Amino acid sequence: MFQESEIINLISGFVSVLLIRLIFMKKEMPRFRFLYTAFFCIISGYLFTILEGIGWHVFFNLLEHCSYAAAGLLFFISARSMRASPATTQESEHA
Secondary structure (H helix, E strand, C coil): CCCHHHHHHHHHHHHHHHHHHHHHCCCCCCCHHHHHHHHHHHHHHHHHHHHHHHCCHHHHHHHHHHHHHHHHHHHHHHHHHHHHCHHHHHHHHHC
């Protein structure tokens, strides 16, 4: 079965993604899509952790770890893209 902490992680992850989306809604920049996708991968990993406790343990465990690996890669890409053009970020904040 699954643990209560896994369900709490899933719920808090959904709430976090909604809050981040609301905060950055006005700043629709193309490079934030990697950040949003990375958060989606984290949420997917949380969901796969819960599903792993129900059935198909090996399959959902593989999906969970692939989701976390994809999230790490996407966070890296997002950080690189934000670092690559800091002037663009400052210009868009003053506009």
